[in-house]
Every structure is written in structure tokens, then in C-alpha cells.
């Protein structure tokens with residue numbers, strides 16, 4: 234699958250490395266241009282190339298891995314999403330250490346805001362509920378898989394994300410659409426930060 238990743242820090246790098254290792258073609262981008270990422274891209278694997286933001290956006294699957302405060306810089310109105318899958322990995326921090334301030338969205342939710350910023354995209358929330366160092370830490374029991382929650386309004390788009398999560402050696406569990414599932418997965422909500430495990434032979438419908 235051809236995948237664009239917006240953001241080349243902890244999440245962008247971890248997903249690029251694992252998805253490329255599974256055979257996907259990954260274009261990774263940041264705000265400073267591909268030259269700033271060439272060496273990193275080589276370290277991340279044979280199937281990873283550094284690109285402009287526009288090149289990362291020009292893929293059937295795009296992973297959003299930028300700070301919440303930057304999503305409007307990336308998801309600009311002129312992007313033609315044409316039903317492409319947009320995976321929202323963001324958490325609604327307005328600042329990181331040491332303050333770790335969280336945006337006050339009132340009755341709104343982060344993933345629904347993302348969906349409004351990318352109205353013709355099929356938005357799926359995933360890869361946000363655990364810190365990367367936990368997400369890809371060794372499992373406590375041989376053969377177990379760590380659960381990652383998935384929320385989205387489109388069945389086929391969720392199925393695509395299930396495959397990418399499984400290819401990352403994690404276990405996808407869909408919990409509904411953005412309005413309910415996305416809220417449950419949001420920073421500060423009940424499923425944020427929770428670790429669950431299952432055995433890989435358990436199938437979970439997208």
C-alpha cells in the first residue's frame with residue numbers, strides 16, 4: 234500500500250519503520266522539506282522516502298502525526314481528498330512537557346474537527362491512545378498482541394487501518410464511529426492510555 238506520513242517525529246518515525254518493514258511504500262514529510270529528512274528516511278528502511286508535504290498527501294492512505302496545534306497548517310481546504318483514508322493519530326495537547334496542556338474542545342472532539350478540516354477524506358482515528366514507547370514495547374506474554382483501538386465512520390476505511398495495525402504487529406479493535414468511538418479514544422477519555430492484550434488468533438471485525 235502507498236502511505237504518506239505527515240510528521241516525522243516519534244509517531245511518524247515509528248510507523249514509517251514498521252509499515253515499511255511490512256512492505257508498504259512510505260513517503261514521510263515534515264514542515265522543513267525532504268532534505269531535512271533524507272538521512273532519517275534511509276535509516277527507516279528501504280521503502281521509506283522523504284517527500285514534501287504535498288507528496289505525502291498524494292497517497293491513498295495518509296497518516297496525520299503532527300502536533301494538534303499544527304493540524305490546520307497541514308489540512309488546508311484546497312486538498313482534494315477524493316475519499317482517501319486519513320488516519321488521525323493526533324492527541325489534543327496544546328503544549329508538551331512540562332505543562333502538557335490539553336485543548337478545551339467543549340462538546341466537540343478532535344477527530345470530528347479533523348473530519349471537518351478534511352471533509353472528503355475517510356477519517357479513522359487510530360495509533361493515538363498509547364505513547365509510542367508503550368505501543369511498541371515488548372509484550373508481557375509470548376505470543377500476545379497489544380490492542381489498538383480504531384474509530385471511524387467508514388467500514389472499508391476502518392478495514393484498511395485494521396490491516397496496517399496488524400502489519401505493525403498490533404491487534405486492532407474497532408469501537409465505532411468518530412462521534413462515539415473517537416471521543417472514547419480522545420486524550421483524557423476512558424480508552425486513552427489503556428493497555429489491553431489479546432492473542433493474535435482472535436479476529437476483531439472492522
Ligand SMILES: NC(=O)c1ccc[n+]([C@@H]2O[C@H](COP(=O)([O-])OP(=O)(O)OC[C@H]3O[C@@H](n4cnc5c(N)ncnc54)[C@H](OP(=O)(O)O)[C@@H]3O)[C@@H](O)[C@H]2O)c1
Pocket residue numbers: 239240241242243244245262263264265266286297298299300301303306307322323324325326360361362363364365366
Ligand atoms: N509521541 C507519542 O508517543 C504519541 C503517541 C500517540 C499519539 N501522539 C500524537 O501524535 C502526533 C505526533 O506526535 P509526535 O510525538 O510524533 O511528534 P510532535 O512533536 O507532535 O510532531 C512533530 C512533527 O510534526 C512535524 N510538523 C509540525 N508542523 C508541521 C507541518 N505544518 N507540516 C508538516 N509537518 C509538521 C514536525 O516537523 P518539523 O520538525 O519540520 O516542524 C515533526 O516532524 C501528536 O499529535 C501527538 O499528540 C504522540
